[in-house]
Amino acid sequence: DADVTQTPRNRITKTGKRIMLECSQTKGHDRMYWYRQDPGLGLQLIYYSFDVKDINKGEISDGYSVSRQAQAKFSLSLESAIPNQTALYFCATSDSPKSGVETQYFGPGTRLLVL
């Protein structure tokens, strides 16, 4: 979805390096999410934020940190990258639903390789 952009799209880094993945959205949504996906597996939730002042840990937050700089921006940092953090990372957004539950809109993904 072009309304959710991720930079960079691909990144190669070395063990021990600190890196940041960025996500921006123009949908005006309050909620933003970071997921990782390993080959052949489903998505695992790393962190999520329901508004600028709200940050929550997901299933696999160890080794990661996030920053919600504005409603439209949500960054994911790997403080000291390790090889098993090699994965495809997705950012997603959603709005507070009027009925039902939220529908998430995903970015194109960032492919990260840690050597």
Added chain:
Amino acid sequence: LAKTTQPISMDSYEGQEVNITCSHNNIATNDYITWYQQFPSQGPRFIIQGYKTKVTNEVASLFIPADRKSSTLSLPRVSLSDTAVYYCLVGDLGDMRFGAGTRLTVKP
């Protein structure tokens, strides 16, 4: 957190109807059922959502029995481009989780 169980993979042929069933025995009263589709190297995309009975949109239908312990995603007349992974999610607000999904392969 309601856990879901789906088949790991399914095969079909072009033009056939495909039904993917998801089990969610401990679904809570407030939980909705949501299905997403994911193509390789792309983010998941919302397909359909429902609470009970039947929901239909331009892409698929969702059948939910009265006890809501399972749901079935129905894709009419699939084409090769429907080859993807399909995820069933159950929950409310920030509680929904993606499992491994069902890998659907449509053959010519």
